[in-house]
Amino acid sequence: MKKIEIYDTTLRDGAQGEGVSFSLQDKLAITERLDEIGVDYIEGGYPASNEKDSEYFRRVQEMDLKNIKVCAFGMTRRKGMTADEDPGMNALLDSGAPVVTIVGKTHDFHVTDVLRVSLEENLAMIADSIGIMVEKGREAIYDAEHFFDGWKANPDYAAQTIRTAAKAGARMVVLCDTNGGSLPEEIASLTRAAIEALEPFGVPVGIHTHNDGDLAVANALSAVDAGAQQIQGTINGFGERCGNADLISCVANLALKKKGYEVLGGDGLNHLTELSRFVYDTANVNRRNNQAFVGQSAFAHKGGMHVHAVNRASSSYEHISPELVGNERRVLVSELSGRSNIMALTTKMNIEQDRKVMDEILARVVDLENKGFQFEAAEASFELLVRKTLGTFTPHFKTMKYHVEVEDFVHQQDMELTTEATIKLQVGDQLRHEVGEGDGPIDALSTALRKALDGVFPNLKRMKLVDYKVRVVNSEAGTAARTRVQIECSDESDVWGTIGVSENVIQASWNALVDAVEYKLHKDEAASKQGTPDEVAAAN
Ligand SMILES: CC(=O)SCCNC(=O)CCNC(=O)[C@H](O)C(C)(C)COP(=O)(O)OP(=O)(O)OC[C@H]1O[C@@H](n2cnc3c(N)ncnc32)[C@H](O)[C@@H]1OP(=O)(O)O
Ligand SMILES: CC(=O)C(=O)O
Numbered sequence: 001m002k003k004i005e006i007y008d009t010t011l012r013d014g015a016q017g018e019g020v021s022f023s024l025q026d027k028l029a030i031t032e033r034l035d036e037i038g039v040d041y042i043e044g045g046y047p048a049s050n051e052k053d054s055e056y057f058r059r060v061q062e063m064d065l066k067n068i069k070v071c072a073f074g075m076t077r078r079k080g081m082t083a084d085e086d087p088g089m090n091a092l093l094d095s096g097a098p099v100v101t102i103v104g105k106t107h108d109f110h111v112t113d114v115l116r117v118s119l120e121e122n123l124a125m126i127a128d129s130i131g132i133m134v135e136k137g138r139e140a141i142y143d144a145e146h147f148f149d150g151w152k153a154n155p156d157y158a159a160q161t162i163r164t165a166a167k168a169g170a171r172m173v174v175l176c177d178t179n180g181g182s183l184p185e186e187i188a189s190l191t192r193a194a195i196e197a198l199e200p201f202g203v204p205v206g207i208h209t210h211n212d213g214d215l216a217v218a219n220a221l222s223a224v225d226a227g228a229q230q231i232q233g234t235i236n237g238f239g240e241r242c243g244n245a246d247l248i249s250c251v252a253n254l255a256l257k258k259k260g261y262e263v264l265g266g267d268g269l270n271h272l273t274e275l276s277r278f279v280y281d282t283a284n285v286n287r288r289n290n291q292a293f294v295g296q297s298a299f300a301h302k303g304g305m306h307v308h309a310v311n312r313a314s315s316s317y318e319h320i321s322p323e324l325v326g327n328e329r330r331v332l333v334s335e336l337s338g339r340s341n342i343m344a345l346t347t348k349m350n351i352e353q354d355r356k357v358m359d360e361i362l363a364r365v366v367d368l369e370n371k372g373f374q375f376e377a378a379e380a381s382f383e384l385l386v387r388k389t390l391g392t393f394t395p396h397f398k399t400m401k402y403h404v405e406v407e408d409f410v411h412q413q414d415m416e417l418t419t420e421a422t423i424k425l426q427v428g429d430q431l432r433h434e435v436g437e438g439d440g441p442i443d444a445l446s447t448a449l450r451k452a453l454d455g456v457f458p459n460l461k462r463m464k465l466v467d468y469k470v471r472v473v474n475s476e477a478g479t480a481a482r483t484r485v486q487i488e489c490s491d492e493s494d495v496w497g498t499i500g501v502s503e504n505v506i507q508a509s510w511n512a513l514v515d516a517v518e519y520k521l522h523k524d525e526a527a528s529k530q531g532t533p534d535e536v537a538a539a540n
Pocket of ligand 2: 143179
């Protein structure tokens with residue numbers, strides 16, 4: 001088995017992605033996770049760039065890391081000064097990082113037109129920068145920026161740049177497809193050319209690809225096939241412009257599809273989904289549902305024919321078992337469902353599967369989806385619909401009336417917009433009449449609803465409203481268009497989605513809110529009947 005080093009640059013190149021920014025604590029937490037999962041290198045940042053990155057290198061030294069090697073990133077020394085005078089070089093050395101990654105120019109056009117130095121001066125900048133790091137006892141990795149475009153334009157000069165880095169003591173030369181526009185076959189042939197050019201120095205090559213042609217992962221794998229021994233990339237493909245090679249896909253493909261490669265080690269592969277979500281959440285970036293291997297939809301089956309087949313043999317519509325990467329299979333219900341979708345979901349609900357009832361549920365789903373409902377992200381509303389169809393649903397309260405009032409003191413300075421909701425509910429034999437204030441109508445309704453019910457059902461105190469989405473489903477109908485409201489709630493053990501559809505946004509929201517509360521009450525009752533200690537605790 002050939003070991004392929006995984007070099008993560010989420011904290012440096014990933015942070016160059018639009019909308020991505022990590023705090024110092026975020027950076028340290030991600031470092032810890034990547035170490036646990038068996039990543040070989042982490043590029044922690046650019047110490048010459050900002051104080052946060054410098055502080056990272058101080059703080060990371062206090063961590064008890066098991067495997068991962070921490071790298072500091074910087075460019076070759078500036079023109080017109082020696083390496084030891086250069087503030088960037090000194091920042092790299094002062095960072096205390098045991099590994100230093102230096103980016104330098106490969107493409108003659110960048111040397112003459114961007115840096116505006118002679119081709120010879122650029123070679124001297126590379127030699128001096130790698131040289132000083134090696135002299136000071138650092139492991140030096142050389143990132144050959146624009147390697148592929150540079151080689152295509154002037155192969156002799158591109159070869160000279162990487163040989164200069166190797167001769168100066170670089171442990172590895174990493175070939176960068178900086179503009180991300182290369183094709184897999186170009187990557188393969190030029191990776192072989194670079195390996196040949198470096199053969200006399202015994203220095204291996206790595207690969208760093210960008211995703212501008214949507215080929216970053218394919219290009220990285222193509223370089224590995226051609227002999228590259230390290231992949232640089234980021235978790236979830238964060239990075240400059242269209243991003244970097246997504247290490248999640250690189251690792252999963254190498255471990256599960258390609259033969260003869262060893263990556264990560266241990267059970268790191270099984271934790272990829274958890275890692276991907278952790279990095280999204282830490283960066284406060286929305287998850288990409290259709291992300292390969294680890295996305296929420298990566299193993300979500302929607303089409304009726306697919307679900308029918310997956311129920312018989314999961315491999316019929318899955319390229320790998322989701323568990324291998326820590327993900328899970330999901331069955332969605334929609335107007336595209338057949339009886340198999342309903343059966344798969346009701347199996348999870350322990351419901352007896354009568355063919356006639358399944359058909360009735362399916363017909364109801366199709367009818368409601370025609371009216372603008374969408375049950376894929378509203379599994380809780382679907383479960384309530386099933387129980388209502390079966391006649392096993394007992395409501396915990398009955399809505400008598402609700403009313404929302406918004407007051408806007410348009411011409412009065414310093415007066416805030418206020419929203420007040422009044423609700424009247426029948427709960428058992430009691431009539432509850434409550435008023436709630438909120439930041440908007442939904443918040444006010446939710447406050448009033450909780451005031452009315454929390455005393456009777458204390459477990460509701462642990463339910464949180466985590467997301468609220470509104471969408472117009474038939475906008476061509478103008479102001480009479482239907483509005484779809486989707487709500488996501490959570491408690492200590494679950495997350496659930498509900499839906500409401502109406503021409504009136506307040507009614508749609510109320511219906512989704514009522515479903516969310518009813519679902520919570522039903523699920524806690526079911527858990528307490530089952531009686532496992534955790535479930536009972538959750539229900540009390
Ligand atoms: C391919 C990559 O992703 S490389 C990493 C890119 N990442 C970043 O740029 C993020 C961090 N960068 C920064 O914080 C800042 O750009 C700094 C601190 C590095 C430099 O800031 P400044 O000194 O203000 O320079 P600025 O960013 O405007 O310009 C870059 C300078 O570096 C020079 N430069 C660029 N690449 C190199 C290189 N490989 N070697 C030496 N000098 C270089 C440029 O010629 C320019 O200097 P000049 O104006 O004298 O021609
Ligand atoms: C080094 C780097 O980030 C690049 O060339 O893309």
